[in-house]
Amino acid sequence: MNYHWNWGVFLQEAPEGGVRYWELLVAGLGWTLAVSCLAWVIALAAGVLVGTLRTVPGRLLPGLAAAWVELFRNVPLLVQMFLWYFVLPELLPPLKRLLADADPTTAQFAAAVLCLGLFTSARIAEQVRAGIRSLPRGQREAAAAVGLTTAQAYRHVLLPMALRIVVPPLTSEAMNLIKNSSVALTIGLAELTFRARELGEYTFSYFEAFTAATLIYVAIAMSANRAMAWIERRVAVPGYIAGGGR
Amino acid sequence: MAMIEMRGVSKWFGDFRVLDGCTTRVEKGDVVVVCGPSGSGKSTLIKTVNGLEPFQEGEVRVDGVSVAARGTDLTRLRSRVGMVFQHFELFPHLTVLRNLTLAQERVLRRSRAEADAKALALLERVGLRDQAAKHPGQLSGGQQQRVAIARALSMDPVVMLFDEPTSALDPEMVSEVLDVMVGLAREGMTMMVVTHEMGFARQVASRVIFMDQGRIVEDVAKDAFFGAPQERSPRAQQFLSKVLAH
Ligand SMILES: Nc1ncnc2c1ncn2[C@@H]1O[C@H](COP(=O)(O)OP(=O)(O)O)[C@@H](O)[C@H]1O
Ligand SMILES: [Mg+2]
Numbered sequence: 001m002n003y004h005w006n007w008g009v010f011l012q013e014a015p016e017g018g019v020r021y022w023e024l025l026v027a028g029l030g031w032t033l034a035v036s037c038l039a040w041v042i043a044l045a046a047g048v049l050v051g052t053l054r055t056v057p058g059r060l061l062p063g064l065a066a067a068w069v070e071l072f073r074n075v076p077l078l079v080q081m082f083l084w085y086f087v088l089p090e091l092l093p094p095l096k097r098l099l100a101d102a103d104p105t106t107a108q109f110a111a112a113v114l115c116l117g118l119f120t121s122a123r124i125a126e127q128v129r130a131g132i133r134s135l136p137r138g139q140r141e142a143a144a145a146v147g148l149t150t151a152q153a154y155r156h157v158l159l160p161m162a163l164r165i166v167v168p169p170l171t172s173e174a175m176n177l178i179k180n181s182s183v184a185l186t187i188g189l190a191e192l193t194f195r196a197r198e199l200g201e202y203t204f205s206y207f208e209a210f211t212a213a214t215l216i217y218v219a220i221a222m223s224a225n226r227a228m229a230w231i232e233r234r235v236a237v238p239g240y241i242a243g244g245g246r
Numbered sequence: 247m248a249m250i251e252m253r254g255v256s257k258w259f260g261d262f263r264v265l266d267g268c269t270t271r272v273e274k275g276d277v278v279v280v281c282g283p284s285g286s287g288k289s290t291l292i293k294t295v296n297g298l299e300p301f302q303e304g305e306v307r308v309d310g311v312s313v314a315a316r317g318t319d320l321t322r323l324r325s326r327v328g329m330v331f332q333h334f335e336l337f338p339h340l341t342v343l344r345n346l347t348l349a350q351e352r353v354l355r356r357s358r359a360e361a362d363a364k365a366l367a368l369l370e371r372v373g374l375r376d377q378a379a380k381h382p383g384q385l386s387g388g389q390q391q392r393v394a395i396a397r398a399l400s401m402d403p404v405v406m407l408f409d410e411p412t413s414a415l416d417p418e419m420v421s422e423v424l425d426v427m428v429g430l431a432r433e434g435m436t437m438m439v440v441t442h443e444m445g446f447a448r449q450v451a452s453r454v455i456f457m458d459q460g461r462i463v464e465d466v467a468k469d470a471f472f473g474a475p476q477e478r479s480p481r482a483q484q485f486l487s488k489v490l491a492h
Contacts, residue, residue: 139335144298146398147354148353161338161339164339238384239381240382241383
């Protein structure tokens with residue numbers, strides 16, 4: 001392959017004026033991180049709640065939680081993105097009027113965060129449910145036997161262990177979320193992949209643009225991985241062997 | 247008044263009758279040993295006493311309070327009935343000390359200092375005060391089961407239930423657990439003990455219940471059970487010859 005790499009392209013000024021391409025990439029990275037972090041907070045909170053509700057006694061709450069998971073897991077992410085950004089405002093006229101005067105970036109950002117957060121929450125809920133189910137049945141009984149209420153049993157006995165068990169699968173969910181955040185470019189949010197594609201289109205330096213984006217995604221994924229590994233070590237239970245050996 | 251009173255307790259899992267009209271009384275200070283073949287309903291029977299196993303027919307009263315009645319505060323009742331499980335069921339993420347204080351603080355609303363003092367005194371009693379800061383996974387099976395007994399005692403129960411407390415233990419650890427149980431029995435604790443340790447039964451039992459296929463087949467004084475085997479039912483004789491052969 002005799003492609004002429006042109007790494008100098010990042011230092012060139014973008015047609016928008018006043019900024020260089022590398023600065024646009026960094027700005028894109030900023031949006032990618034902002035969307036991913038906020039969506040992660042939503043996904044964790046909703047996912048732990050919904051995953052827990054799937055395992056509580058009774059029918060209503062587990063049923064509602066199951067419906068949540070099916071809804072957000074089975075509709076393609078791209079379709080969900082369009083629904084949040086294009087369809088929801090049509091269904092809610094007051095929201096549409098509000099958005100008409102607002103900076104479109106705000107709406108793109110909000111739609112991307114909600115969409116990715118809820119989509120990921122369904123996946124986290126499944127992991128949390130599996131984590132709770134993997135605990136010995138006797139743990140629930142032991143908690144009840146000392147007089148703890150169901151809520152107390154979850155808060156002090158079941159969730160602390162279940163959440164520890166699901167840290168490794170949650171690491172891959174975090175990575176998926178970061179990668180999925182690139183879908184936000186379809187509603188116009190100028191995140192990392194959006195900027196890389198823009199750079200390619202303006203300068204024809206597609207290889208350089210996407211090589212840079214790839215390296216940045218890899219760096220983010222590795223950082224997320226390290227952060228989760230650190231958490232895993234921090235919360236490790238002395239002497240506990242996963243599965244308990246029975 | 248009887249500490250535990252069961253009248254005509256029946257329970258079905260689907261079409262399968264796990265408990266079949268079980269009736270018995272346990273007076274204050276009695277130690278009742280429950281034995282019988284695997285699957286005969288022993289665990290299910292003692293778990294009806296603290297409401298861990300709901301039942302469809304009959305009545306169970308603990309210290310005069312009906313377990314199944316609508317108005318009964320089950321968490322309060324459970325906090326007065328200690329339970330020890332075959333697989334210990336300590337809370338693995340908590341230290342030994344916290345295993346003993348969690349329910350004292352959350353259920354009985356004792357202060358941290360009060361709960362700690364009680365916990366340390368009980369650990370002293372089971373010979374594990376120096377292990378208070380460890381996690382359950384760092385202890386041997388026999389030590390874990392002694393912690394579990396101390397955890398149940400920390401709630402000042404009026405009744406203690408044991409479900410095969412030594413059958414998951416290595417043989418050399420059985421006696422350290424039985425010693426604690428014998429001590430409790432001698433102090434006058436009301437106990438229902440599912441066990442095949444006939445040595446324990448001979449030593450401290452007031453009565454022996456023999457179960458088969460969900461029925462209480464024998465419910466007799468210890469001396470009658472061991473002293474007059476020819477008067478026992480064929481099933482009980484068969485069972486006795488098996489467990490006593492060990
Ligand atoms: N949740 C359940 N669903 C269906 N059958 C059960 C359940 N729990 C226990 N059983 C059945 O009930 C019977 C009695 O169980 P159990 O009380 O555990 O017996 P034991 O303690 O005497 O070995 C067994 O045949 C068991 O298979
Ligand atoms: Mg059993």
